[in-house]
Amino acid sequence: MPERTLSIIKPDAVSKNQIGNIIERFEKAGLLIVAARMLHLSKQQAEQFYAVHKERPFYKDLVNFMITGPVLVMVLEGDNAIVKNRDIMGATDPKKAAPGTIRADLASSIDENAVHGSDSPETAKNEIGFFFKSQEISPRTRRK
């Protein structure tokens, strides 16, 4: 049963023109892009999206970083999409991320870490619903 997860290419990676490089990694790992939109988050949207981290010390900086430029939000689909996406991203802190992961290759710090990915099926459902209506998700109608 294919699973869906939310991926965000964050403002640092968008401004470094790494969108294609990042999407290529997902596609080569067998994840399908079934929804995508570029947008510039408002402060309120960023606060709501990260509301679960409200009490954490990094919350304010995270919100401020996420509104510094446009982001690309996507729905990825495939077997074990949530875990697979997290493996491709690598550890939150790029210094601890394994070689060949997105964060090891493209992220500059724990704050500006290039990508976001849902961490559980429930989070994925909420995060996908935060950005996309069901009619904005396009299941593949053809294989090739």
Added chain:
Amino acid sequence: MFNKAALFALFFCLWTIAAYSDTPAQQAQQTLSIIKPDAVASNHIGEIIARFEKAGLCVGAIKMVKLSKQQAEDFYSVHKDRPFYAGLVAFMTSGPIVAMVLAGPGAIEKNRNLMGATDPAKAAPGTIRRDFAESLQRNAVHGSDSVATAEFEIAFFFLPSEILR
């Protein structure tokens, strides 16, 4: 705050703008790019976008959509009387597409060079169509062919507020 590399980059940008601002084609320009249903289905979205970014085109807007028949007919209405029109509309509605605004100096021409000839059999090696397209109809990408077309095609997919870079 500024290190030498950042200052250099800043002056280089200013120099580039100053040096090229008198030639219209080199001014910052926008063009519409579409990754067509064949290239979406074969999972070449990332590779195609990477080619644009590596060539210095900046992606200013992206939207994945599944066109309705009506939308595809409207988008290609300029080809209404051509023999390939019905087949093109049917192909363009066969699966989702990725519509994008590409921005940069000479974006229209640069995008067309990266795509290669409409017919992949005639496209130069290293172009998107040579590498990813299957046939004249299923040819992986679309790109605006003039300033006027780019304006119409960008407005077809994006509100000005959705163009972010």
